Amino acid sequence: MPFQKVEFSFPDEAEENFEIEIEPSSAATIDLSGKAEAEPEAEAEKPEVVVDDDDDEYEIEIVDDAPAQDDDDVSDDVTEEELGDYSKKVQKRINKLTAQRREAAREKEAILRERQELETFTKQLMEKNKELQSSVVEGQEAALEQAKRTAAGEAILAKRAYKQAYEAGDADKLIEAQEKLTNAKIKADRLNTLRPPALQEDENPVQTETEEQITAPVPVDERANSWAASNTWFGQDDEMTSLALGLHTKLVKLGIDPQSSEYYEQIDARMKQVFPEQFEGQGEVANKPKRQSNIVAPATRSTAPKKIILSPTQVALAKRLGLTPKQYALQAAIDMRNQ
Known part of the structure; x- marks a missing residue:
């Protein structure tokens, strides 16, 4: 190992040359050959050496006690095969995390689609429920108005019967007509004070309605409107209207469905029997709504x-x-x- 020669001169002593061999190091070991002992104090930048006044020569060797760094340790410890295995493990881990992230994204998209579908389905059912509620309210109001017209018609018929019995002097028919007139007035008074009941909202507003429940009211309304349009006297002639409403009440009590063809046939037959002059030459026209009404329901279902x-x-x-x-x-x- 090469040594450096450093010369120190002390002005107070006799001029003597000391040779000091220094090896690059962070620590110093002083080997004294004389009798006296010196305690060296090492500084970071300038080492200080204390010597005795003895003239004997001594050597100072500074040895680096730090372990030597081997530059080949890293390359020797890790082989290319180990690096390849490590890369495979890292790639496998990355692939696993990527797959988990994609699966989470797919699940999130599925939840969003399901939520959107649920919102759309709920809105549609709520709108349909509102429409049905409105239809029920309108139906109740229409039924109430029809019942009022029936009561008014019964009162008119009772008055007519009372008048005929009075003119004929028939006491039994007079009493019967009086009872009918009284009942008609009582019924009319009750109907005038009656109000349609308020609809109760369900706890779950989403309701599933069948096709028959939704489409059933449509053909009935169309048939009733068609019949009223064909019989222009309905609502215009009080006498004929009262008789028609009275027949309606009678048929309903007998259990005849107001939506059936039998219901309209009996009303038409009775009206023609009582007021034949109003139906001269109109028999065919009156039958047309019945034929048209049979086509309405299948057309909507198709x-x-x-x-x-x-x-x-x-x-x-x-x-x-x-x-x-x-x-x-x-x-x-x-x-x-x-x-």
Whole structure:
């Protein structure tokens, strides 16, 4: 190992040359050959050596006690095969995390789609429920008005019967007519004070309605309107209108369905019997609404789709709503038809 020669001169002593061998080091070890001992104090920048006044020569060797750094340790400890294995593990870990992230993204998208489908389905059902509630309210009001007209018609008929009995001097018919007139007035008074009951809101506003429940009121209204349009005297002639309303009440009490053809046939037959002069040459016209009404109901049902395709999101949504896929598909078909 090479040594450096450093010369020190002390002005107070005799001029002597000391040779000091220094090896690059952070620590110093002083080897004294004389009798006296010196205590060296090492400084970071300038080492200070204390010597005795003895003239004997001594050597100072500074040795670096720090462990030598081997530059080849890293390259020797880690082989290329180990680096390759490590890279494979890292890549496998990255692939696993990527797959988990993609799966989480797919699940999030599925939840969003299901939520959107649920919101759309709920809005449609709520709108349909409001329409049905409005239809029920209108139906109740119409029924109340019809009952009032029936009571008024019964009162008119009772007055006419009372007048005829009075003119004929028939006491029994007079009493009977008086009772009918009294009952008609009582009925009219009750109906005038009657109000349609308020609809109660369900705890769950989302209701599944069948196709028959939704489409049933439509043909009935069309047939009644068609019959009223064909019989222009209805609502104009008080006498004929009262008789028609009285017949309506009688047929309902007998259990005849107001939506059936028998109901309209009996009303028409009775009206022609009592007022034949009003129906001369109009027999064919009166029958036309009956033929047209038979076509209305099948026409609306024929528009319903025969096949409905549901997505997995819709099937999952149906399960969450407690519906079968068939019930969900039926409601979807109704919404498609109404759009």
